[in-house]
Amino acid sequence: MPEPDTGAAAPMPSRLSAILKRRKRPDIIADKVRDMIIAHRLVPGDRVPHEWLLPQTHGASRGTLREAQKILEIQGLTTSKTGPGGGVFVSRVGADQAIRLLDNLFVFQPPSIADIYAIRKELEPLMAASLAGKLSPDAFAALQETIRLYEDEAKTVEEEYAQRLAELDFHVELARRADNVLLGFVCIFLVSLLRDMTTCRAIYQEANPTLRETGLNYQIRLLRAIKAGDAERAFQVMREHMTAAEAYMLERAEIVRG
Amino acid sequence: MPEPDTGAAAPMPSRLSAILKRRKRPDIIADKVRDMIIAHRLVPGDRVPHEWLLPQTHGASRGTLREAQKILEIQGLTTSKTGPGGGVFVSRVGADQAIRLLDNLFVFQPPSIADIYAIRKELEPLMAASLAGKLSPDAFAALQETIRLYEDEAKTVEEEYAQRLAELDFHVELARRADNVLLGFVCIFLVSLLRDMTTCRAIYQEANPTLRETGLNYQIRLLRAIKAGDAERAFQVMREHMTAAEAYMLERAEIVRG
DNA sequence: AGATATTTGTTCGTATGTATT
DNA sequence: TAATACATACGAACAAATATC
Numbered sequence: 001m002p003e004p005d006t007g008a009a010a011p012m013p014s015r016l017s018a019i020l021k022r023r024k025r026p027d028i029i030a031d032k033v034r035d036m037i038i039a040h041r042l043v044p045g046d047r048v049p050h051e052w053l054l055p056q057t058h059g060a061s062r063g064t065l066r067e068a069q070k071i072l073e074i075q076g077l078t079t080s081k082t083g084p085g086g087g088v089f090v091s092r093v094g095a096d097q098a099i100r101l102l103d104n105l106f107v108f109q110p111p112s113i114a115d116i117y118a119i120r121k122e123l124e125p126l127m128a129a130s131l132a133g134k135l136s137p138d139a140f141a142a143l144q145e146t147i148r149l150y151e152d153e154a155k156t157v158e159e160e161y162a163q164r165l166a167e168l169d170f171h172v173e174l175a176r177r178a179d180n181v182l183l184g185f186v187c188i189f190l191v192s193l194l195r196d197m198t199t200c201r202a203i204y205q206e207a208n209p210t211l212r213e214t215g216l217n218y219q220i221r222l223l224r225a226i227k228a229g230d231a232e233r234a235f236q237v238m239r240e241h242m243t244a245a246e247a248y249m250l251e252r253a254e255i256v257r258g
Numbered sequence: 259m260p261e262p263d264t265g266a267a268a269p270m271p272s273r274l275s276a277i278l279k280r281r282k283r284p285d286i287i288a289d290k291v292r293d294m295i296i297a298h299r300l301v302p303g304d305r306v307p308h309e310w311l312l313p314q315t316h317g318a319s320r321g322t323l324r325e326a327q328k329i330l331e332i333q334g335l336t337t338s339k340t341g342p343g344g345g346v347f348v349s350r351v352g353a354d355q356a357i358r359l360l361d362n363l364f365v366f367q368p369p370s371i372a373d374i375y376a377i378r379k380e381l382e383p384l385m386a387a388s389l390a391g392k393l394s395p396d397a398f399a400a401l402q403e404t405i406r407l408y409e410d411e412a413k414t415v416e417e418e419y420a421q422r423l424a425e426l427d428f429h430v431e432l433a434r435r436a437d438n439v440l441l442g443f444v445c446i447f448l449v450s451l452l453r454d455m456t457t458c459r460a461i462y463q464e465a466n467p468t469l470r471e472t473g474l475n476y477q478i479r480l481l482r483a484i485k486a487g488d489a490e491r492a493f494q495v496m497r498e499h500m501t502a503a504e505a506y507m508l509e510r511a512e513i514v515r516g
Numbered sequence: 517a518g519a520t521a522t523t524t525g526t527t528c529g530t531a532t533g534t535a536t537t
Numbered sequence: 538t539a540a541t542a543c544a545t546a547c548g549a550a551c552a553a554a555t556a557t558c
Contacts, residue, residue, distance in 0.1 A: 025526090026328075038365060050543095061527045063321070066545085067328055070284075074332050077362040083535030084542040093363050101359040104292075104335045104351050108302055111440040119441055122380040182369040182451070183377055186444060193440070282545075308523090319547040324525080341555030342522040 026067035029058050033072060037090060044092035048078060053088055075101070095176075095185050099192050111193065113200070113253055117246035120190050121239065124171065127178050127187055128222060128238035133229025139177050140223065146170045147219055150212055157205050164204035167215055168195055203252045211248060215241070287316050287326035292335060295348060302350035306336060311346055333359070353434075353446050360447070361454075371457065371511055375504035378448050379497065382429065385436050385445055386480060386496035391487025397435050398481065404428045405477055408470055415463050422462035425473055426453055461510045469506060473499075 033052055042048070053069060055062050069088060072078045076093035080086070135143075147170065150163035168191050175191070178184035194200050218241040225233040291310055300306070311327060313320050327346060330336040334351030338344070393401075405428065408421035426449050433449075436442035452458050476499040483491040 034362070044366060063527055067325070067526095070325060070328060071332055074329060075359060075362045077365075080544065081535080082533080082542090082544045083537095085536060086534090086543050088544090092366060095363075098360055098363045101333065102356055104333050105353070105356045105443070106439070107296065107335075108350055109439050111438065115438045115440045118384065118438060119381065119444065122384060123377065126376065126380060180369065180373040180376060181364070181367050182373045182448075185363070186377065190440075284545095313548095321548075322546060325546095327524095338524060339555080340522090340524045340553070343556060344523050344554080346524090 025060060025064055026071060029060060029065065029068035030071035032058065033068065034077060037077070042090045044090050046090045048088040048090060050087060095188050096192070098185070099189050102189065103196075106193070110197065113194075113197070113249050114246070116190055116193055117242065117249070120187070121242045121246065123183060123187055123190070124242050125235045125238040127175060127180070127183050128226065129231040129235035130179060130183070131174065131177060132226050132231035132234045134179065135177060135226055139173075140227065143170065143173050143219075143223060146173055147216065150216065153209055153212065154207065157207070160207050161201075161205050163212060165195065167219075170219055199253050199256065200249070202256045203249060206252065214244065218244075283318060283322055284325035284329060287318060287323065288329040290316070291326065291330060295335070300348045302348050304348045306346040306348060308345060353443050354450070356443070357447050357450050364451070368455070369451065371452075371455070371507050372504070374448055374451055375500065375507070378445070379500045379504065381441060381445055381448070382500050383493045383496040385433060385438070385441050386484065387489040387493035388437060388441070389432065389435060390484050390489035390492045392437065393435060393484055397431075398485065401428065401431050401477075401481060404431055405474065408474065411467055411470065412465065415465070418465050419459075419463050421470060423453065425470075425477075428477055457511050457514065458507070460514045461507060464510065472502065476502075 033048070036052055037048065051057055053065060055065050058065065058068075060068075069078065069080070072088075073080065076097045077090065078088050079091045080088045146166055149166035154160040154163050171191050172188050175184040175187035178187070218237060222234060222237045222241070225237055291306070294310055295306065309315055311323060313323050316323060316326075318326075327336065327338070330346075331338065334355045335348065336346050337349040338346045404424055407424040412418035412421050429449050430446050433442040433445035436445070476495060480492060480495045480499070483495055
C-alpha cells in the first residue's frame with residue numbers, strides 16, 4: 001500500500017510545551033500554522049496563505065485541518081471570510097475577546113469581591129499614575145462622555161444599574177489608554193469580573209446617591225490630576241477611590257447576602 | 259425518503275441567520291451547551307448528558323456537533339473519554355490551560371520586560387505575604403524540591419537555562435497555593451509571559467553564578483518568613499527580589515539587544 | 517487474557533450558502 | 538444578474554480507545 005502518509009508522518013512537536021502529554025493532530029497543526037504566521041511576520045489584516053491551510057501540506061484531512069483552523073479562530077488569531085478573495089485572515093485579538101476565553105476559568109471557583117479589589121487596589125493607581133500627562137484631548141473627551149452618563153441622579157433601578165456600569169466603563173476607558181498594554185489588560189479583566197458577578201449585579205441595582213456623587217468626585221479629581229501631569233496625585237486619588245469602593249462593596253455584599 | 263421533518267428547527271433560514279449576524283452554527287450550539295451546563299449547575303467531573311450532544315437535539319449533523327464540542331474542549335470546559343461509559347465530561351480548567359488561550363493576545367503588541375515587572379513588583383509581594391503561615395508541610399516540600407534544581411552551579415548552557423526556568427517555577431508553585439485564586443492566576447500568567455519572551459530566553463542562557471546565588475538566597479529567606487508566619491517580612495523579601503530581578507533583566511536586555 | 521460492545525475521533529465525498537466580480 | 542471561488546455543513550463509513558463480560 002502506498003499509504004499516502006496518513007498520520008504515520010506524525011509531525012514532531014516543535015514547541016517545548018508538547019512534552020506534557022500526547023497532543024492531538026489538530027492542536028499540533030494549529031501550533032504549526034501559528035508559528036508560521038509569527039515567523040513570517042504576518043500582521044492583522046494579512047491573508048493567511050492558502051497553502052498553509054491545505055490538507056496535503058500537513059498530511060491531514062480537510063476536517064482535521066478545519067479543526068486546526070477552528071482553534072486559531074477561537075483563540076482569536078484568525079477570522080475567515082467567504083466569497084472570492086475570501087479566506088483566512090490574521091486578526092488582532094481584542095482584550096474583550098481574550099477575556100471571554102477566561103470566562104470558564106472561574107465558573108467553579110469564583111473569586112470574591114475582596115480578591116478582586118486586593119488586586120485592583122494595587123494596579124488601578126499604578127495605571128492612573130502612568131497616564132498622567134499622556135492623555136490626548138480626544139481621550140479626555142471620551143472619558144468626559146462616559147462621566148456624563150451618571151452626572152444626574154438615577155430615576156429607576158435600570159438607570160441606577162446603567163450608571164454603575166458606566167462607572168466601570170470609565171475604568172475600562174482609562175485602561176485602554178495605558179502605555180503598558182499588559183497592565184491595561186489586567187485592569188479591564190478585573191472590571192469585567194466585577195461586572196459579571198451576581199453579587200455585584202445585586203449591589204449595583206441599589207440606589208445610592210451618595211456613592212454616585214463621591215464616585216463622580218473621584219473621577220473629576222482624577223482627570224484633573226492626569227491633565228495636570230501630576231502622577232503622584234493621580235495615584236493617590238485612584239487609591240482612595242479603590243479603597244472606598246472596596247469598603248462599600250464589602251459592606252453591601254454582607255447585607256445583600258444576609 | 260422520510261426526510262425527518264426539517265420544518266422548524268433544522269434549515270436555519272437566511273433571514274434568521276442575518277439577524278444573528280455572522281455567528282456560525284457550531285459556535286451557537288457550543289454556547290447553548292455551555293449555558294445548559296451552567297444552568298444545571300454541573301460541576302467538574304459530572305457527565306454532560308448524552309442527549310445534549312445528540313445531533314438531532316440541535317438539528318445539526320454529527321460533524322457540526324463535533325465541532326461545537328471541540329470548541330468547548332478548546333475552551334477547557336469539557337474533556338471526553340472514549341469507550342463504554344465514556345462520553346463528555348465537565349472539567350475544571352487549569353490556569354496553564356487558560357493561559358495558553360491568551361498566547362495570541364500579545365503577539366503583535368508584546369509587553370516589555372518593564373511592563374511585566376511593573377505588575378510583578380506589586381503582586382508577587384502581595385501574594386507572598388498572603389501565604390505567610392498558611393503553607394502546608396507538603397507545599398514546603400514541593401517548593402524545596404524546586405529549589406534543589408538550582409542548588410548547584412550550572413555546567414552547561416542548557417543546565418543554566420533549566421535552572422532559570424526552575425526559578426520561575428518556584429514562583430508558579432507559590433502562586434498555585436495562594437488563597438486568592440485570581441491573584442495566583444495573574445502571577446502565573448506573568449511568569450509564563452516571561453518564559454515565552456525571546457529576549458528573556460536569550461538572557462536566561464547566559465551564565466550568571468552570582469544571580470543564581472542571590473536568587474537562591476531570596477527564596478530561602480522567603481520560605482523562612484512564610485514558615486514563621488511573618489507576612490510583613492515575606493512581603494519585603496519578595497519586593498526586594500522583584501526589584502533586583504527587574505534591574506538585572508533590564509540591564510541584560512540592553513546588552514543582549516545592543 | 518481476549519472478544520465484544522459502546523462511545524468518541526477521523527476522514528471522505530458532496531452539497532449548500534454567501535460574498536465578490 | 539450570473540458566474541465563481543471560497544467557507545461551511547452534512548452524513549456515512551471507518552478507526553481507535555476502553556470498560557465489561
